[in-house]
Amino acid sequence: xxxxxxxxxxxxxxxxxxxxxxxxxxxxxxxxxxxxxxxxxxxxxxxxxxxxxxxxxxxxxxxxxxxxxxxxxxxxxxxxxxxxxxxxxxxxxxxxxxxxxxxxxxxxxxxxx
Amino acid sequence: xxxxxxxxxxxxxxxxxxxxxxxxxxxxxxxxxxxxxxxxxxxxxxxxxxxxxxxxxxxxxxxxxxxxxxxxxxxxxxxxxxxxxxxxxxxxxxxxxxxxxxxxxxxxxxxxx
Numbered sequence: 001x002x003x004x005x006x007x008x009x010x011x012x013x014x015x016x017x018x019x020x021x022x023x024x025x026x027x028x029x030x031x032x033x034x035x036x037x038x039x040x041x042x043x044x045x046x047x048x049x050x051x052x053x054x055x056x057x058x059x060x061x062x063x064x065x066x067x068x069x070x071x072x073x074x075x076x077x078x079x080x081x082x083x084x085x086x087x088x089x090x091x092x093x094x095x096x097x098x099x100x101x102x103x104x105x106x107x108x109x110x111x112x113x
Numbered sequence: 114x115x116x117x118x119x120x121x122x123x124x125x126x127x128x129x130x131x132x133x134x135x136x137x138x139x140x141x142x143x144x145x146x147x148x149x150x151x152x153x154x155x156x157x158x159x160x161x162x163x164x165x166x167x168x169x170x171x172x173x174x175x176x177x178x179x180x181x182x183x184x185x186x187x188x189x190x191x192x193x194x195x196x197x198x199x200x201x202x203x204x205x206x207x208x209x210x211x212x213x214x215x216x217x218x219x220x221x222x223x224x225x226x
Contacts, residue, residue: 006156016181032212043119043202043218044157059213090156094212102214104156 002027006091006105013112019064019078021108023091028074033074033094034102035066038088050074052094086112116140117205123162126226132190134220136203141186143205147214148177148188151200160201161188203205 005024013019025031036049048066050056056066063082067075074091089108094100118137124133134148144165149157163170163186165178170177176189190197203217 034213036216044204044214049213088154090153092156100212101159102212103159103163104149107154107156109154110116111177 002093002103004091004093004103004105006089008108009106009113010109011111012042013081013110014090015112016080019076019081019085019110021089021091021110023074023076023105024072025074027091027094028072028093028107029097030071030096032096033068034092034094035074035076036090036092036097036104038107039091040087083112088111114139115218116143117215117217119203119220121220122218123221123223125223125225126193128195129192132188132193132222132224133199134188134190134201134203135189136217136224137184138186138205138213138215140205140207141184142207144208145206146177146179146186146203147152147206148175149202149204150197151202151219157202162197177223190222193222195224195226198222198224 003026032051036044038044046059050068064078091105092102094102116139148160150160151157161172161175161177163179169177173205179186200219200221202219204214
């Protein structure tokens with residue numbers, strides 16, 4: 001069966017510091033991968049999606065970037081965090097090739113102070 | 114622009130009764146719809162989905178109805194149980210969009226004894 005991991009679970013960072021959040025999927029090959037953010041009291045906003053290694057698309061202009069160094073690894077980064085980057089970050093995957101249900105990881109809660 | 118809307122931010126229902134959650138969308142190209150359930154500080158869990166070629170899909174206590182002409186879908190939970198207390202997200206996907214999901218803002222459901 002497939003599982004998706006995210007770490008860290010919680011992170012408190014000062015404004016201006018760098019960020020690296022990691023997501024790893026097990027039990028499948030060549031998945032589509034997604035990063036979402038949920039701001040307090042709001043819905044899920046798609047940030048990035050990837051259909052393969054080094055194939056990443058950004059949905060919204062922002063202070064963040066994403067990379068996919070391996071087939072089942074997806075990383076969300078920032079060089080300098082802003083207060084507005086605080087939120088709950090979720091990684092998700094689905095099967096490549098069609099419209100398939102997305103399955104989410106446990107999320108990372110980021111607080112920028 | 115918000116293409117998927119959940120206009121009721123909260124819903125309170127008595128245990129054993131029916132919960133009805135509503136969702137409206139504006140993009141007529143959406144052809145796949147999903148409902149997710151989310152507990153605080155956890156990733157969303159997939160509940161049920163429906164393709165645009167159907168108008169109803171049922172899975173246990175959960176039934177999703179799709180009205181394409183009205184661009185409206187609803188989720189029925191019967192009977193409601195205390196463990197159903199969570200935030201429910203409606204999501205939609207457009208064919209050929211690499212499975213990217215557009216989410217509504219969510220509805221907080223509280224099931225009371």
